Amino acid sequence: MPVSPSAQTAAHPRTVVVTGAASGVGAAATEMWLRENWQVAAIDRDGDGLAALAARCRSPNALVTIRADVTSEHAVESAAQRICSSFGAVDALFNNAGVGPSAGADVMCDISATTLTSWDATIRANLTSVMLVIRSLVPLLLRARGSIVNNASISGLAGMAGTVAYSASKGGLVAMTRALVSELAPRQVRVNCICPGPIDTPMNKPWLEDPDQFRYLVQNIPSGRVATPNEVAAVAHFLCSEAASYINGAIIPVDGGWTAL
Numbered sequence: 001m002p003v004s005p006s007a008q009t010a011a012h013p014r015t016v017v018v019t020g021a022a023s024g025v026g027a028a029a030t031e032m033w034l035r036e037n038w039q040v041a042a043i044d045r046d047g048d049g050l051a052a053l054a055a056r057c058r059s060p061n062a063l064v065t066i067r068a069d070v071t072s073e074h075a076v077e078s079a080a081q082r083i084c085s086s087f088g089a090v091d092a093l094f095n096n097a098g099v100g101p102s103a104g105a106d107v108m109c110d111i112s113a114t115t116l117t118s119w120d121a122t123i124r125a126n127l128t129s130v131m132l133v134i135r136s137l138v139p140l141l142l143r144a145r146g147s148i149v150n151n152a153s154i155s156g157l158a159g160m161a162g163t164v165a166y167s168a169s170k171g172g173l174v175a176m177t178r179a180l181v182s183e184l185a186p187r188q189v190r191v192n193c194i195c196p197g198p199i200d201t202p203m204n205k206p207w208l209e210d211p212d213q214f215r216y217l218v219q220n221i222p223s224g225r226v227a228t229p230n231e232v233a234a235v236a237h238f239l240c241s242e243a244a245s246y247i248n249g250a251i252i253p254v255d256g257g258w259t260a261l
Helices: 005-011 024-035 047-056 073-087 116-144 164-187 202-208 211-220 229-239
Strands: 015-019 039-044 063-067 092-095 147-151 190-196 251-254
Touching: 015 024, 015 116, 024 039, 024 047, 024 202, 024 229, 039 047, 039 073, 047 063, 063 073, 073 116, 092 116, 116 147, 116 164, 147 164, 147 229, 164 190, 164 251, 190 229, 202 211, 229 251
Parallel strands: 015 039, 015 092, 039 063, 092 147, 147 190, 190 251
Antiparallel strands: none
């Protein structure tokens, strides 16, 4: 008989792994889980950002920061070993790391300007990295009968000019989520995906500070504004909670209504 979520959480302290945790949505999610007394393994390649996150943390014993590049197979496997030795099991995984519009022309460009180098780098950052992290942590997620949330984008759902590599990477993440449900749901691990629209994060700041770009974005968002990091993190937080125990394989836009038009 499957173990109920309440029985699972009684067996050990709840633990979540957050990638891209040093700023933006990842930092907001990390702080959200810490406030609810979860143990958090925060992964990012930005060591200074992780240090700042730790300094803000009011529960230092509940936070393990790991400086690692999740596009590196060796780095991910080393991080997984540390998480295993620190926590023993993982109740939730939020795959949040990736590159976005602010990465510039190498990521956001049309097909004629897409080089093989930029294509490979974007796919590796946004899609291959997620595969590496999930593959390394699956044994710990199975142990806890845990939950995975992948952070994709509305670009994985709707066609947008000038986003060929980015859209392909995020669309692949949506498809990978569905494939993982078929594989992991029978083993009591849930997998869901969120697809945010524009978010007011440090990574997106150069993009959002362009008046023409910002005007274009707001015109396409029925809510008339971009999201805050907390608004996106809250959806990931909910999907990993007991309240979402029967939600599996959902692809959820978090976009102020953009994809509803």
